[in-house]
């Protein structure tokens with residue numbers, strides 16, 4: 206049986222009793238933007254999750270260490286951000302998932318057991334691979350298409366008014382050069398709006414995401 210929208214191994218938000226949301230940054234680490242995002246998070250006492258591309262993480266180990274040192278989480282957004290594997294079989298996808306997690310595990314020293322697919326693509330073989338390996342596929346329930354459209358303060362403020370506890374927000378800490386200033390300005394505004402509404406920005410972890418998958422299992 207195949208319930209695409211309610212697949213157990215696909216996580217789009219977290220069940221939580223806390224007034225918290227989860228900001229996630231994809232596609233880094235970026236030597237220019239990631240440190241500036243980290244500065245802003247530190248200044249506003251917010252935490253976040255960085256879904257890194259393994260090859261970029263290897264190229265910038267010092268940024269990876271800083272992310273971890275400052276209390277954020279580092280999770281896998283694949284080794285290489287490839288798209289062509291989606292069209293191969295389940296076994297190629299399993300190898301890809303395992304390689305991606307192992308590489309990041311070696312680099313972070315943290316056991317990795319979750320995965321965010323490039324572009325959030327879900328195909329039946331990927332879901333099957335994730336299910337067999339018991340690897341939650343982590344998506345989001347808020348996004349701004351911030352690499353394609355200008356992320357304006359107005360859009361950020363409107364979105365902040367719609368948040369509920371446990372929401373997962375997708376952002377990117379890799380932006381075109383001409384968009385970086387606007388991105389950081391808007392991120393500041395978004396953090397302010399979110400915090401004024403009494404939300405804590407918390408980081409995800411492998412265990413939070415694994416629990417989410419277990420809870421769904423028990424509630425069925």
Ligand SMILES: [Zn+2]
Pocket residue numbers: 231232282286323324
């Ligand atoms: Zn990506």
